[in-house]
Amino acid sequence: MTGFWNFFWLFFWAFAFVAYLMVLFSILIDMFRDEKLNGWWKAVWIIFLIFVPFLTALVYLIARGRGMAERTARQRQSVPEDDSWGAHPTASTTPAADIASAQSLLDRGVISQGEFEALKAKALGQRF
Known part of the structure; x- marks a missing residue:
């Protein structure tokens, strides 16, 4: 029975890690897409993402989530559809x-x- 639970927890933590990486890369892409955020603030966010990653990602998503969604929607509209x-x-x-x-x-x-x-x-x- 321990083999199943070891596999289950391994699978769960692997999923959580991949999900976190996706959020992290989404935040980084959004930061560099945002023209209103100057370079110093981008550097501060990145430093905090390196040293306090989970808390910083959560704060970024709460504080800048709406703008993140708007920039993503604007980017999708500007990309031509494939033929x-x-x-x-x-x-x-x-x-x-x-x-x-x-x-x-x-x-x-x-x-x-x-x-x-x-x-x-x-x-x-x-x-x-």
């Missing part, structure tokens, strides 16, 4: 693949017939 639907053709190695990609975009209605013709001419190396 997971393939709306923009990517470079390929063969003209046939480029034309097939353009045809797929045309069939889905993403591009017009004129844009398809331009992409086709570009893939074939023709000037348009």
Whole structure:
């Protein structure tokens, strides 16, 4: 039975340690993202994070949590979304693949017939 509890506590403390590291890195990222906080205050926060890590992290999250959430939301809005639907053709190695990609975009209605013709001419190396 002690083997199970040893494993349980090892798992619990490993989880707690990883969670703490995530909080710590979030705080560090937020500190350097904050333009209103000058360099001296950033240095003070980092020194306290090194010498009194748990208490400093808790105080930082309580005192600056709202601003931290606002800066994170602003950062997420400024990052462009990835093109997971393939709306923009990517470079390929063969003209046939480029034309097939353009045809797929045309069939889905993403591009017009004129844009398809331009992409086709570009893939074939023709000037348009």
